Amino acid sequence: MYKKVIWPLVFFMSLxxxxxxxxxFIASIVVSKSEETNYPEEQMESSSDRPEEGERIPEDSSDILILGDSIGFGVGDEENLGIGERYLDLINTEDEKERTSTNISVPSFESDDLVNLIKSAENEASIASANLIIVSIGGNDLNRLDYEDNVTLTLAFEKALKKYKGNLEFLIKEIRNLNPDAQLAFIGLYDPYSKKEPEKTRLLLEWNYETRLIVESDVKSAYIPTYELFKYHLDDYLSVDEFHPSGSGYQVIAEELDRVVN
Amino acid sequence: MISLTQNEILKILLKKKMLLIVLLLLIFVSLLSYGQKYSYDTTIQKFEAESGGIAYDWKALTTQRLNDLEERSQNEFIPEEVRASMDREIQQLNYFVENDINPITPTAAKFTVQFVEQGITLFIPLLIVILAADLVSNEFSKKTIKILLTRAVPRWKVLLSKYSALIIMTTILVFIVSILSTLVSYLFFQQWGFSEPIVTGFTLIEGELNSSSTILISRFQYTVLIYSLLWFVSIVIASITLMISVIVENSSSAIGILMAALIGGQFLQFFLSEWELVKYFFVTNLDLTRYLTGSYQPIEGMSLNFSILTLSAWAVLSLIVSFAVFNRKDILV
Known part of the structure; x- marks a missing residue:
């Protein structure tokens, strides 16, 4: 009985x-394959579109330009001000002249993305007209290494740092081409993770040091350190996501910027 | 031919090996889901203790992230591709908020997929090996091969019936894995979560992971995709196991060889970035699911298609070898 029932059951079930x-199986091949062929076309389209858009000039050219990633954008700030607005609040109280800021930061940007953004013509006008350019970049380059295990970490770090350094040098050169007089300010990286992994802190410091070396090679560029500011105040200066700065964190960075630049 | 296959299936079933495999699965699935539940609970407790007794409020966090994203996607400077992937995340988060589901809660649907993602390189292939390793070699060690081959059936038919039976049982085994891991983890988590949207379809562009062409599908569809990949991997492992089983006349050596290959292959993966040849080894390519999740470190020259082709080549070669060897083998028992 058992033998007679089990065979058709097994056979049809497996069928x-x-x-x-x-x-x-075919669906999953299609899902990952279709884009491989589609993407290059899309990319070509978008890159050929860009120059045409480039004629658009932002209506109000402003004094302060903020470039970079989520920290430049102000992610985590309860009042949605970010470094630029907070810095403006500081200096606008000091002197009478009203200044404005433009923020073209894009959260999750890595240095590669920023290089592409600088290359596209649409942002040339805002770079050329700014007096102060605040750049926050590199955090995502470095943070991506979190997925590495200990064996490959050092190697991957070297590779990422090398690429980042190239991008940073290119950025400074490109900004200087467009705007030789502006004051540049590079926001250093802080360590959002409390001192659980000394090895990673060491890498972060090395990263900051290399950034600093490149930044200081340009006369009107300043490096704004944040590691020291955040070190003992992670509870206050980090927002609820425990990664981005909170409002008071941004305030501290803005104050430091004010202290260094003015 | 059909009756031969039917006979082979009955042999596998009567050996009670399926029962052993189901038992093993039950033990591991229960342990893993209990562990996940436990670590989830302690994380929440730790979070509450750290934030000074304030109840863990995922909704506030998620809403903050959602507002943040919506505000960002208004930004005109954001490239179109980035905006598209943001919109998908917004859709995903909206689902969680609307249905009042904490995004990090473990659900049965998440668990079944995770179980495959973790098990596809070692645990599930081992189950297949248990099922298949003594398919032919057992006939030798029990000396029943004589009876089998003295029938008026060509040898290749005997082996083919064994292979078909193995494929059928492998298919059923994959199904059992999905059912067991879903049901058992549901007992622990009390959440199905199959309608939750999930992002997939990451692509490699110049060695970087690209999310611009990702699509949003439900977790149920995703689970089917993952299990289909597991099924393919299982068939390949079954074919390789059949070859070893034909060559080696002893069941325990067959299991030993395959275990050594599976575990040794894991170590070989360390050299993957420097040593080209490792990429063509079957163990290196077993982890097909990682190509769908977008959380992997891309390796040059390796994609879903490459892995599938390599695995297929291994399966076809093992089948050719098994049939060739089985046809010419001297039966000295």
């Missing part, structure tokens, strides 16, 4: 399952 699995 149905195999159909499902084969179609699923």
């Amino acid at each position: 149905v399952l195999a159909t499902v699995f084969i179609s699923g």
Whole structure:
């Protein structure tokens, strides 16, 4: 009895399952394959579109320009001000002249993305007209290494640092081409993780040091250190996501910027 | 032919090996889901203790992230591709907020997928090896091969019936894995979570992971995709196991060889970035699911298609070798 029932049961069940699995298998190949062929076309389209858009000039050219990643954008700030606005609040109280700021930071940007952004013509006008350019970049380059295990970490770090240094040098050169007189300010990286992993802190400090070396090679560029500011105040200066600065964190960076630049 | 296959299936079933595999699965799935539940609870407790007794409020966090994203996608400076991937994240987060589901809660749907992602390189292939390793070698060690081959059936038919039976049982085994891991983890988590949207379809552009062409599918569809990949991997492992089983006349050596290959292959992966040849080893390519998740470190020259082709080549070669060897083998028992 058992033998007679089990055979058709097993046979048809496996037949149905195999159909499902084969179609699923084909679907997953399609899902990951279709984009491989589609993407280059899209990329070409978008890159050919860019120069045309480049004629658009932002209506009000402003004094302060903020470039970079989520920290430049102000992610985590409860009042949605960010470094630029907070810095403006500081200096606008000091002298009468009203200044404005433009923020073209894009959260999750890495140094590669910023280089692409600088290259696109649409932002040339805002770079050329700014008096102060605040750049926050590199945090995502470095943070991506979190996925590495200990074996590959050092190697991956060297590789990422090398790429980042190249991008940073290119950025400074490109900004200087467009705008030789502006004051540049580079926001250093802080360590959002409390001192659980000394090895990672060491890498972060090395990263900051290398940034500093490149930044200081330009006369009107300043490096704004944040590591020291945040070190003992992570509870106050980090927002609820425990990664981005809070409002008071941004305030401290803005004050430090004010102290260094003025 | 069909009756031969039917006979082979009955042999596998009567050996009670399926029962052993189901038991092993039950033990591991229960342990893992209990562990996940436990670590989830302690994380929440730790979070509450650290924030000074304030109850963990995921909704506030998620809403903050959602507002943040919506505000950002208004920004006209954001490139179109970035905006598209932001919109997908917004959709995803909206689902969580609307349905009042904490994004980090463990659910049965998440667990079944995770179980495959973790198990596809070692645990599930080992189950297949248990199922398949003594398929032919057992006939030798029990000397029943004589009876089998003295029938008026060509040898290749005997082996083919064994292989078909193995494929059928592998298919059913994959199904059992999905059912068991879903049901058992549901007992622990009390959440199905199959309708939750999930992002997939990451692509490699010049060695970097690109999210611009990702699509949003439900977790159920995603689970089917993951299990289909597991099924393919299982078939490949079954074919390789069949070859070893034909060559080696002893079940325990067959299991030993395959275990050594599977575990040794894991170590070989350390050299993957420097040593080209490692990329063509089957163990290196077993982890097909990682190509769908977008959280992997891309290795040059390796994609889903490459892995599938390599695995297929291994399967076809093992089948050719098994049939060739089985046809010519001297039966000295």
